[in-house]
Amino acid sequence: MKDLFYNYIKSLQDKVTKEFESIDGKAIFKEDLWERIEGGGGRTRIIENGNVIEKGGVNISSVHGELPKSMQDYFKVGKVDFFACGLSLVIHPLNPMAPTVHANWRYFEMYNKEGGILKQWFGGGLDLTPFYLFEEDVKYFHQTCKAICDKHNSKYYLTFKRNCDAYFFNKHRNEARGVGGIFFDYLKKDDTSSLKDHYKFVTGLGDSFLNAYTPLLKKRKDIKYTAANKIWQEVRRGRYVEFNLIQDKGTLFGLQTNGRIESILMSLPPKVQWKYNYHPEPNTEEARLLKVLKFPIDWV
Amino acid sequence: MKDLFYNYIKSLQDKVTKEFESIDGKAIFKEDLWERIEGGGGRTRIIENGNVIEKGGVNISSVHGELPKSMQDYFKVGKVDFFACGLSLVIHPLNPMAPTVHANWRYFEMYNKEGGILKQWFGGGLDLTPFYLFEEDVKYFHQTCKAICDKHNSKYYLTFKRNCDAYFFNKHRNEARGVGGIFFDYLKKDDTSSLKDHYKFVTGLGDSFLNAYTPLLKKRKDIKYTAANKIWQEVRRGRYVEFNLIQDKGTLFGLQTNGRIESILMSLPPKVQWKYNYHPEPNTEEARLLKVLKFPIDWV
Numbered sequence: 001m002k003d004l005f006y007n008y009i010k011s012l013q014d015k016v017t018k019e020f021e022s023i024d025g026k027a028i029f030k031e032d033l034w035e036r037i038e039g040g041g042g043r044t045r046i047i048e049n050g051n052v053i054e055k056g057g058v059n060i061s062s063v064h065g066e067l068p069k070s071m072q073d074y075f076k077v078g079k080v081d082f083f084a085c086g087l088s089l090v091i092h093p094l095n096p097m098a099p100t101v102h103a104n105w106r107y108f109e110m111y112n113k114e115g116g117i118l119k120q121w122f123g124g125g126l127d128l129t130p131f132y133l134f135e136e137d138v139k140y141f142h143q144t145c146k147a148i149c150d151k152h153n154s155k156y157y158l159t160f161k162r163n164c165d166a167y168f169f170n171k172h173r174n175e176a177r178g179v180g181g182i183f184f185d186y187l188k189k190d191d192t193s194s195l196k197d198h199y200k201f202v203t204g205l206g207d208s209f210l211n212a213y214t215p216l217l218k219k220r221k222d223i224k225y226t227a228a229n230k231i232w233q234e235v236r237r238g239r240y241v242e243f244n245l246i247q248d249k250g251t252l253f254g255l256q257t258n259g260r261i262e263s264i265l266m267s268l269p270p271k272v273q274w275k276y277n278y279h280p281e282p283n284t285e286e287a288r289l290l291k292v293l294k295f296p297i298d299w300v
Numbered sequence: 301m302k303d304l305f306y307n308y309i310k311s312l313q314d315k316v317t318k319e320f321e322s323i324d325g326k327a328i329f330k331e332d333l334w335e336r337i338e339g340g341g342g343r344t345r346i347i348e349n350g351n352v353i354e355k356g357g358v359n360i361s362s363v364h365g366e367l368p369k370s371m372q373d374y375f376k377v378g379k380v381d382f383f384a385c386g387l388s389l390v391i392h393p394l395n396p397m398a399p400t401v402h403a404n405w406r407y408f409e410m411y412n413k414e415g416g417i418l419k420q421w422f423g424g425g426l427d428l429t430p431f432y433l434f435e436e437d438v439k440y441f442h443q444t445c446k447a448i449c450d451k452h453n454s455k456y457y458l459t460f461k462r463n464c465d466a467y468f469f470n471k472h473r474n475e476a477r478g479v480g481g482i483f484f485d486y487l488k489k490d491d492t493s494s495l496k497d498h499y500k501f502v503t504g505l506g507d508s509f510l511n512a513y514t515p516l517l518k519k520r521k522d523i524k525y526t527a528a529n530k531i532w533q534e535v536r537r538g539r540y541v542e543f544n545l546i547q548d549k550g551t552l553f554g555l556q557t558n559g560r561i562e563s564i565l566m567s568l569p570p571k572v573q574w575k576y577n578y579h580p581e582p583n584t585e586e587a588r589l590l591k592v593l594k595f596p597i598d599w600v
Contacts, residue, residue: 030576032577046576046577048575048576055574055576057576172555172561173561234571238568241541241545241572242545242565245541245542245545245546246545246546246555255472255546261472261473262576262577265542265574266576268538268574269574270573270574270575271534271571271572271573272541272571272572272573272574273570273571273572274355274565274568274569274570274572275348275570276330276346276348276355276357276562276566277332277346277562
């Protein structure tokens with residue numbers, strides 16, 4: 001399963017970066033290969049200053065070794081070895097009318113002292129962070145997620161949609177990072193689903209990612225916008241930074257497992273503003289967005 | 301002591317904000333009074349978009365109630381009541397040749413079940429974060445800190461300077477946030493120093509703050525700079541954000557005690573950039589700064 005999934009994310013990285021380069025038309029991804037001292041490494045691909053994409057990363061990594069102490073405590077296991085591989089991507093479009101997207105799919109193994117598999121599971125998801133709310137875009141994104149979920153388990157979509165709303169939430173602001181999508185930290189095997197089923201589900205999501213996101217990017221990338229729209233985007237990106245650095249377990253995992261800092265923090269937006277106590281005027285497009293972030297709704 | 305120190309920081313806030321307004325010549329501080337549901341509140345003063353100061357805050361707060369669970373664990377105490385008051389300030393100058401400054405002085409009390417004082421202590425410090433290195437400025441700042449320290453205890457300066465280097469350190473980047481200053485989390489009473497001595501020391505630092513920082517600001521605020529200098533400042537401000545959101549216990553304390561979010565996060569810089577894997581060219585002014593951040597040195 002390790003090799004099968006790693007080969008999958010390698011080819012998915014190729015497919016996704018090729019498509020984003022084609023949409024951008026100017027910038028291309030820069031590739032960095034890196035190694036982790038304790039075992040493993042990754043292939044980081046970053047795009048910056050494009051026509052369409054202001055900054056983005058589509059990274060894969062595969063790390064292994066002894067599970068760090070803090071993660072032992074988190075998983076309530078003793079000193080064990082682990083393996084983890086996954087693909088993480090974040091795209092920050094230049095145009096504030098186009099949403100930022102994040103996706104991650106990962107596979108994890110933990111071993112007993114004899115080297116046998118103690119636990120193994122998939123996790124991940126995809127979610128959308130718009131700066132201006134086009135309801136049809138959000139519905140389309142959620143519908144695409146739901147279609148894949150429904151092929152596998154009728155309960156997946158609603159469960160993972162709720163997970164996503166709960167997880168990508170800035171507790172200190174009492175507001176969601178974006179309009180969600182789906183998120184599952186740990187797919188559990190049961191009588192009706194095997195690890196192989198989970199592989200099919202996760203790769204099904206990977207296969208559909210471009211179809212879920214790029215139509216929105218293409219539709220919004222050339223809309224005229226004002227300097228005020230851009231300021232709003234940069235202020236909202238500040239909330240994105242707050243989530244990733246204060247709340248996100250993925251970022252924490254990367255920092256604690258001595259991952260490559262520049263690959264982990266590639267998720268941070270290119271230009272960000274923090275204005276003191278900044279609130280949009282009532283009955284504006286900006287206020288309309290905040291409303292659905294404060295009170296997440298069902299989109300499909 | 302509670303009232304004595306709170307009155308001191310109230311008048312210090314007045315003095316400091318008046319002086320920064322006078323230096324800025326355009327922007328004035330906006331005041332917000334706030335209350336904390338669990339007890340206490342604060343007086344937040346923020347300045348934005350000035351001639352000299354791009355963003356800054358000089359805040360006082362006084363909070364009390366039951367110590368939050370996470371702080372009970374941190375202090376290794378049970379369920380106890382606490383009182384904390386302090387002044388926190390951060391000034392982000394517009395000109396990248398002028399350094400950002402941060403200072404904080406605080407007083408803390410914890411009570412036993414009968415309401416008696418279990419522990420009481422002062423903490424705080426002041427530190428400098430330049431974007432371009434003017435060695436004479438850093439020396440002057442440290443010398444001013446040392447002069448106050450030396451009046452009270454010959455060991456204070458070196459101990460607190462080392463504390464500061466160790467504390468304001470981005471572990472995940474293996475580099476200091478800035479060029480330091482002094483920092484003391486918890487002043488201990490002993491045979492030679494009483495709480496009253498600590499009050500004199502901390503207020504001595506408060507009284508000297510403007511003298512430690514404003515000469516540097518005045519000297520650098522009108523230096524001509526390029527767009528590239530400004531980009532470097534905004535990239536370095538990204539490291540400032542990383543420290544405050546990932547590493548800083550003060551920010552965490554604020555978030556965990558249900559402090560006012562906008563007052564806590566006023567420390568975040570106004571405009572920030574994250575560029576992927578951005579390194580200055582060798583033998584540039586930017587590289588010279590990084591060298592002293594990677595390997596903190598003694599300035600006096």
